[in-house]
Amino acid sequence: MEGPVNGDSGQMSDRLLVLCITAAIAITALLWSGCGKPELVSGWRGERTVVIDGNDGEWQDARHLYEKENLVYGIFNDARYLYLYFNLSDRARQRQIARSGLTVWLDAHGGKGKTFGIRYPLAMTEADLPQERPGPAAGAGRRGGRRFSGGEAALDPGQLDRLMERLVSRDDFEILGPLEDQRLRSSGLNTAGIEVAASWSDGRLIYELKVPLIRGDDHAYAVGARANKALGLGLEAPLPNFGQVTRRGGLGGSGGLGPGLSDGRRGRGRSGLRGGRPGSFRPEPLELWATVQLAVPQEKPR
Numbered sequence: 001m002e003g004p005v006n007g008d009s010g011q012m013s014d015r016l017l018v019l020c021i022t023a024a025i026a027i028t029a030l031l032w033s034g035c036g037k038p039e040l041v042s043g044w045r046g047e048r049t050v051v052i053d054g055n056d057g058e059w060q061d062a063r064h065l066y067e068k069e070n071l072v073y074g075i076f077n078d079a080r081y082l083y084l085y086f087n088l089s090d091r092a093r094q095r096q097i098a099r100s101g102l103t104v105w106l107d108a109h110g111g112k113g114k115t116f117g118i119r120y121p122l123a124m125t126e127a128d129l130p131q132e133r134p135g136p137a138a139g140a141g142r143r144g145g146r147r148f149s150g151g152e153a154a155l156d157p158g159q160l161d162r163l164m165e166r167l168v169s170r171d172d173f174e175i176l177g178p179l180e181d182q183r184l185r186s187s188g189l190n191t192a193g194i195e196v197a198a199s200w201s202d203g204r205l206i207y208e209l210k211v212p213l214i215r216g217d218d219h220a221y222a223v224g225a226r227a228n229k230a231l232g233l234g235l236e237a238p239l240p241n242f243g244q245v246t247r248r249g250g251l252g253g254s255g256g257l258g259p260g261l262s263d264g265r266r267g268r269g270r271s272g273l274r275g276g277r278p279g280s281f282r283p284e285p286l287e288l289w290a291t292v293q294l295a296v297p298q299e300k301p302r
Contacts, residue, residue, distance in 0.1 A: 037112075037232070037289045038066065038290045038291070039230075039291045040066075042077045042292055043076050044076070044295040044297050044298065045078040046297070050208075052190075052208045052209070052210045053197050054168065054197040054208060070089065071086055072086060072087045072088075074086070079226075080212060080213060081211065082209075082211050082223060082231070085206075085209075086207050087204045087205060089204045091203075094160060094205055095155060097121070097286070098160070100239070100285075100286075102236070103118065104117060104119075104209060105235075106231055106234075107232030109232065110230040112232055112234060112289050114176075114234070115177045116178060117175075117177060117236075118174070118194065119173060120189075120209075122167070122170065128167070130162070161200065164200040165200045168200050172185055172186060173189060175221050193212040193222070194211050194212070195209070196210075214226065225294065228296045230292065232290075233289065233291070234287065234290075237286040237287075238286075
C-alpha cells in the first residue's frame with residue numbers, strides 16, 4: 001500500500017513543480033509586457049526641411065496620436081539631430097505646464113534617466129499671475145484676487161490663453177545636466193545646436209525641439225546616442241509648491257522644481273486633477289515616458 005502512495009505523491013510533486021514553473025514564466029512575461037514604456041518610432045528626416053519655429057505645417061503628414069494622453073506628436077532624426085514635435089490641447093496639462101514649466105528629458109540608454117533635459121517654456125512667475133479673480137467669489141486666502149490655500153483657483157479659458165501666449169513668447173530656456181541640479185539658462189532659443197520653439201494657437205500648445213545626438217566641438221550639449229539606437233523620452237511638469245510664488249523662479253522654486261516634490265509615480269485620473277476646495281484644482285504632476293527607436297537611412301533600390 002505504501003509503495004504506490006509514494007509513487008503517486010512523487011508524480012504529483014513533479015506535476016506541481018511543472019505547473020509552478022509554467023505559472024512563474026507566464027507571470028514574468030505578463031509583468032514585462034505590462035510595465036514597459038510605450039514605444040514610439042522616429043522617421044528618417046532625409047530631404048525634409050524642419051524649421052523650429054512653433055509652426056506645425058511641416059508635420060501635417062507625420063503626426064501620430066498617443067491616445068492615452070490625447071497627445072499629438074511627431075519625431076524625426078538624421079545622423080546628427082533629433083527633431084521632436086507635439087501639440088497638447090488638454091487644459092489640465094496646460095495649466096500644469098504654465099505653473100511648473102515643461103522639461104523634455106532624453107536618456108541615451110533608453111530608460112528614464114534625468115541627466116540631460118531641455119526646460120521650455122519656463123514656469124510662470126509672480127508677475128504673470130492674473131490680477132482678476134476667475135470664477136465666482138469664494139472664501140479667504142487670497143492674494144491679488146487669487147487663492148493659494150489648499151489649491152489654486154482654476155484659470156478661466158481667457159486667462160489661460162493670455163498666460164500661455166505670454167510664456168511661449170519668451171526667448172529663454174534651460175539646459176539641465178549632466179550633473180544633478182546643473183542648469184544653464186540661455187537667453188536665446190538657439191544655443192549650441194539646440195533649438196526650441198513653442199506657440200499657442202486655438203487652445204493648443206505647439207512645441208518643437210531640435211537637439212544634437214552626438215557631442216562635438218560645436219555641440220557641447222547632446223543626447224549622446226547615434227541613429228538606430230533607442231532613446232528614453234520623458235515629458236515632465238512637476239507639481240508646484242502651492243502658496244509659494246517667486247519673482248523669478250516660478251511656482252515651487254527655480255523653474256518650478258524644488259526639493260520634496262512628487263516624481264509623478266502616483267496614480268492619477270484622466271483629467272490629472274485631484275480633489276480640493278470648490279473652485280480650486282489640484283493637478284497631479286505630469287510625467288510621461290516613452291522609448292523612441294531612432295531611424296536609419298533607407299537603402300535606395302538598385
